[in-house]
Structures are given as C-alpha cells and as structure tokens.
Amino acid sequence: MKRFRPLPLERAFTLLESGPVVLVTTNDGKHSNVMTISWTMVLDFSPRFAITTGAWSHSYTALRKTKECVLAIPTADLIDTVVGVGTCSGTDTDKFATFMLTPAKAKHVQAPLIQECWANIECKVVDIIRKHNIVVLEAIAAWVDDERKDKRTLHAVGDGTFIVDGRRISRKRMMRAKLPFC
C-alpha cells in the first residue's frame, strides 16, 4: 500500500482552492460509496469547505447519517474514472469495484481514502444548509502522495469537457502579506 504524507491542516485549503474535480467517499456502516463533484468552495483557512449536494445523490444519505466524508483529489490520468463515477449511482453499483479504486483506511473517519488519488482530506460535516443544498465540511486530516510526480488535476467546465492544469505562475512575493500560512 502506498504511504501518504500528512499535510499540515492549515495548508489543506491549497488542495481545493484551484477548483479541481473531487471524488467524495462515504461509508454508511456497510458499504463505501464515491461520487464525483466539482461544486466545491473554500470557506476558511481553518480549513472549512462547502460542497453542493442533496437528496438526488445516493451519497447524501450516508453523508447526513455519518456526518463524515473524504474529499479525494484525482489527477488528470483518472479522467475516465472521474466521468464513470459521475455517471452511475451507488444505488445499484459498487463503484470502488467497478472503477478499480482502492479504498485505504482513514485515520479519523470510516469513509475511505482513495489510494489512486494524489491527495485525500478527511472531513466532518459541521452544517447542512438545506435551503441551498450546501454541506459545510471541516477538514480533520489531509494526506498527499509525494511519490506521484504528475500532480496535474482536472477542472470540469460543465459542458462535458475538462481542463487539465497547465503551467504554474508564482506571485508569492507580491502576495506575501496575504498568505499567512504559506
């Protein structure tokens, strides 16, 4: 099994801020499930995140009941897994088996990490704003795979196309005052 390195929690928001497609895992006590979402938002450096989901998703029942999940961040080579997971339902599909995803034991939650993903964030549900289908999460542990060389992620456009991370530009010097944790 691949070893993940713990990422300091105050840096966990840097895994999500760029808006990558995310796989969300849950475990209802019997089965693990996974869904694809790109509707996520950083809420705070604490770090807190929001995701948009609701009763239309099979994962939502486990999310509400267990108040736990893992946000797993796939790289671009997993595009067909991301699309496959996003176009079938846990009601009739064991998605971990179907898409050959390897669940790994998380430290604080029953929902599994995904071995094939470059980063995993263990989260507790801290609030559900039903009126807007917003679930507020607090990260309690974050893990990254340092052995993975290509960490380019995917960004869904929403029209069936996906943008792969391109070049990276640094403005660290200009932004120093705004970056307390980096």
Add this chain to the structure above:
Amino acid sequence: MKRFRPLPLERAFTLLESGPVVLVTTNDGKHSNVMTISWTMVLDFSPRFAITTGAWSHSYTALRKTKECVLAIPTADLIDTVVGVGTCSGTDTDKFATFMLTPAKAKHVQAPLIQECWANIECKVVDIIRKHNIVVLEAIAAWVDDERKDKRTLHAVGDGTFIVDGRRISRKRMMRAKLPFC
C-alpha cells in the same frame, strides 16, 4: 467599446464551474469597486452561485446594501491585475483607475462589467448566510467576448502560485445524459 455577446443563462454555470479566479465588481451608488476572489461555487443550473466573503472586505458593504454584483472572469494575461486588485483595498484605492480596468455599463445592475475580462455575469444577491460568510447569487445576465482568442483562465492555489488552463479533454459523449443544457 468592445461588444459582449449574451450567453444563454442556462450556460452561465460553465463560466465558473472550472474554478477560475474571479473579479467581483460592486457599485455603492457613488463609487465602483472590485475585489479578487477564488472562493466560488456553482450551486445550481438555474444558475445560482455561492461566493465566500464577509465584513473583512470593503466590497461587502456595497454587496449587502445594493444586493447586486458582477462576476468578471479574467484571462491569464491579467495575472498582475488579479494579484494587484487582491492585495489592496477599496477603502483607500480607486482600483479601476489604479489597475486601468475599464468599467462598462451592465444591463440590469449598477455594478459595472469589466471590458478587459473575457466573461461577465450580472448577479443579484438572493441570500447571505452570515454564519459561514456565504453569499448566494443568482445570475440574471451573462456576457462573453467572442473576439478574445486566448480564453485560458487562472486558478489560484492559495500559496501565491496560479495555475493556467492547460489542454482541454472532451468526454461529451460519455456525459450526454448528465448535460441537459450543453
């Protein structure tokens, strides 16, 4: 002045779903202001969006008072504008003048469009969830600049670096059933 083409509202979410850095304009009745944010989320195809902001931002007062804003989406060549706008405050800076941004008249809101941006979305504030600093927006018009050839956007990582859009992969055929509007 550059002409923007109206984008059908049901496609407006495709401007934000990939997670680009966004410039948010407001107008308090006297002055226009602009802020940089990357904490945004699609909430619905209607289209509704969430942004994270609060009293720490000078724009928040105008946003609360007028219940209007424009989400303007800059391309990668505007990186120094994005960082500049994000590292000073409207309390003491006329950011449109300082960063040579050209305000253009919106159709439904007092907040200006930004000529230099490749897309602009006119929005109404429909809810503010103070507990989590979430502002819920509904798009009422969307505009794109078809003359702009390079539409690559920026994705903030949160550590002072920015990812530029890379190549685009299509999975339209696999996703057809999930794409009612595209």
